[in-house]
Amino acid sequence: MNNEKSLNQKGQLFQGMFKKILSGGEKVDWKYTLAIFVARDGKNFSVFMTNQPIKLMTMYEISVSDNKKSNYNSKQLDSLKVREPDSNEELEKILIASNSGIGRQTLAKIKDKIGKQWVEQFKKDQSAFKELLSSKSFDALVAFFQTYTNKSYNFFVASGLSSLYESLYKDLGDVDDSLIETLKQINPYTLVYEKNYTFSTIDNLATLLKLEDTPQRLKALIFCSVEDLMNSENSTLVNPSLLINKIQKDYKNYSFELITETIQEMINTGILCFNSNHQRITTKKMHDKEMYLAATLLRLNKDKKVLKIDLHSSLSTLQQHAFKNAVENGVSIISGFPGTGKSFVIKNIIEYFVNNEVFNNDDIAVLAPTGRAAINIKTKWNINARTIHSYFRLSPSPHKTTIDCTNPAASHKLLIIDEFSMVNTDVFYEVISHSKNLEKIIFVGDVDQLPCIGPGNLLDDLINSNKFTCVKLDEIFRTDRKEIPDHFLAVKNKKNFSFNTNDIVFLDTPPAVYYDELCSQYAMNVEEFGLENTAVLIPMHKTINGIRNTNKILQQWRLNNYMIKNSEPESFSFGVGENARKFYVGDKVVQNENDYDLDVYNGEIGFIKSYNQATKSVVVDFGYKSITYSREIFGQYVSLGYALSVHKFQGSESQCVIFVTYPEHNFIMSTKLIYTAVSRAKEKLVILGDLNYYKTKVIKPSNEQKAITTFSEFINTEV
Incomplete structure (x- = not known):
């Protein structure tokens, strides 16, 4: 192999260092990163990667290919691994440039006392260095060398799992280079039910370690499946037949007998709990949480004044x-x-x-x-x-x-x-x-x-x-407009309702004219109530008439309306092709995750106030505050907010609500969802879509499930 560059099936192979992160990186939890890579031959280029933490000024060997999706002349990272510098001189340059805490003066001190061959000496015996350096400098030097000599760390980096290494290192203690051996001894699948690691992450790791055929995998899969069902159905007690059916879909094709035997073993060893009253299963961890909550509330309730x-x-x-x-x-x-x-x-x-x-x-x-x-x-x-x-x-x-x-x-x-x-x-x-x-x-x-x-x-x-x-x-x-409360109470009680109302508009709208009718209604109500006081609520995201497509239509409506009197507002984009997202100054947007540093939280709705091309920053006006985002943080956590899910808008209210209802939403349409949606309206409610379907879902609802929990038993038995 040529030391500088060669070709393989994945693409081009380079040795060098990442010098600067252009966007993403640690700010977005390494979900994506665009960074400048400087090869040993002096060539530099930008590299795009996802879910891959990197260290600047650290020697890597990377495999890249052309990034055809990018608007920039960048490469796409295929793989990387840490590579030890070829000489002591190169190592010393990297050590100083890496801002590791070892500067030129400290390095000169080391070479003066230890000699020019200090690198070899450090690898053999660190005691002299510990006496010579401050504890801070010594620890920095140890950490620097571990980047290149720690086989476990390098394995995780090469596997694209360096952030997992940090998490495992914290949980499993000071195991340093023996982390892989430690994992093999305890079996990584035990981390799923003992340390709450996600099954997909550990399954990936175990496959790399060639441990995917061990019995612990099925235990981890069962534990993960119980948690998945608890999250999707609200019940903390899981139906065994649903659990077994879910597990049997795994590519390993576990037999019914093996699954039931393993579930029983997990119950016997205290990983799972079986509830005899309901003939259902939960995790011991959830069982203990619910018991603790019930006991605490019952204790507090005894204090009456x-x-x-x-x-x-x-x-x-x-x-x-x-x-x-x-x-x-x-x-x-x-x-x-x-x-x-x-x-x-x-x-x-x-x-x-x-x-x-x-x-x-x-x-x-x-x-x-x-x-x-x-x-x-x-x-x-x-x-x-x-x-x-x-x-x-x-x-x-x-x-x-x-x-x-x-x-x-x-x-x-x-x-x-x-x-x-x-x-x-x-x-x-x-x-x-x-x-x-x-x-x-x-x-x-x-x-x-x-x-x-x-x-x-x-x-x-x-x-x-x-x-x-x-x-x-x-x-x-x-509100003094009783028709809206009368309607959401009819929904709650599954009763028939009147279509002859003043404050509620019922529009039977075939899917073929959905967008035309929606834009017409939106324009009318925005003129009366304002853009900030008109909410469009839709049950699902990715259906034909779902949130994603509707947001694009309403964004275009606002843009067309704006450009009647003005030139096109400033814009900025993310991605290309089907996944491309474009934003304009003035767009209605919603925050999708909590950001404690910016003090902005999931579900907050605002308007893009400005975009600064020079600083790559976006200002969003939330009415009661303005938040300045970096471009990458905005792209990661903010989306268009003209149309929202009912879940996202729960806890909010609006002068006007337009609720969209079609059979394509049947998967999640329930009495509680409809009730939540229509009860958000204060002055005007528009029901737009298939009205026969809507009326049927109100009077004869489906998707009605009662959550079954151990908490309710603990509350009633006064643990």
Whole structure:
């Protein structure tokens, strides 16, 4: 092989270093990276890669091919591996250039005391270096050499799994170069059910280690399948027949007998639990979470205080009852339809506790599962509400199915959670387990809305247990237009409804004219209510008339409307071909993930205010704040927001809602989804699509599933 370059089936082979990251990289968790690579012959070019962490100024051998999808003259990374420098002189240059913490003066000191052959000496015996250097410099030197000499690390890099190496290194301790041997000894598949690693990640690793045929693989697959079913069906107790059917779809074609034997073994060894009442299965980890949550809430509920409470003339009779229950009980629930004044009751509760010096403002945490829900509370009543994820700093654990919490020192004593129906068991466990000073908790929500995404059905279970005081508010104050509440209550109760209304427009729209009719209605309502107060809600993303295609149509509508009086606004693009995305200044957009550094959260809706070509930055105006994104962060976490899913808009409201309904959405159409969608409207509701289908789904719904949980049993048996 030529030392500088050769050809193989994958493409061109180069040796050299990545000098600069142009976009992506660590800022987007290495989901994509565009970086400058400098080859040993001096040639430099940009390289695009996905899911591949890299170190700058580190010698690599890379295989690349032409990137035909790129607008830039870049290469596509096929593979890479760490390559040790060819000489001591080259190593010293890289050491200084890498900003590792070893500079020219330190290197001169090493060569003066140890000699020119210091590299060989360091590899044999590091004791003299430890005496010579500060601990910081010594550790930096060790880390630098490990990049080139650690066989385990180099294996993970060459396999495209360097970020997994870091995670395993933390979990398995100081195993250094023996990590691969350690993994072989414990079998990596055990990490799925012992350390919560994702099955797909570990399956990939085990295949590389030639361990995919071990019995532990089936155990890991079973454990992963139980978790998948819990996440998709809300039930934390899984039907064994569904579980077995799911496992039998695996390419290994495990037999029914082997699957059932392994499930029984996992139950016997405490990895899984079998619920005899329901004849269903859960994981021991979920079983313990639900037991802990039930025990904590039952303990809090025993703390009842009779306090002097002044009646508020501004509260209705039921609101007074909800207020009194919340003040006197350790655990209480305020449920009700949209517009029944739930957040108004919260405001009065907080004022009572602060004014009577029961709690101060720092003792109280008002939280919601989405940014939009938190903003609604804040703007309506000037309550300092935050998202659950931002308050506790929750984020997915890398390569795992668990959640990391980086605010374990939360000191609140009173916890109020709005839109609680959207909170799943995993998130609630993090909330309660990191609320060490908790004295009182108030759950607020609408039990008839969509359930959470993920395992559990907590609000339903709490209300149905009858163990906690619960007031269901039913007097609607939000609007004087009763037709919309009448309609969503008809949906809730699966009853027939009137098509003869003023505030609800029913448009029977064949798919062939869907986009024309939608744009017509959108234009009419935007003129009346404004772009920010007109929401289009669609059940699914990728169908013909789904969210993705509708967003493109409405973006083009706005662009055409804008250009009647103006020239085309400034734009910027991501990707090419079918996956290309183009944004214009003025576009309505939505944040899709939590970003704690920027203080912007999933579900927040804004408008692109400006794009700076020189700095590659995007400013989005959210009304109550402006956020400046780097181009790569914007591209990763922001999408068009003209049309949204019902799940995404849950917890929000709009003056006008256009709800799109076609049989193509049948997979997820349920009473709770329809109810959630139509109850978002305050002044005007437009039902657009197949009206016969819509009426049938209201009166004779399908996809109605009741979640079955161990939590409900624990609550009722007072563990």
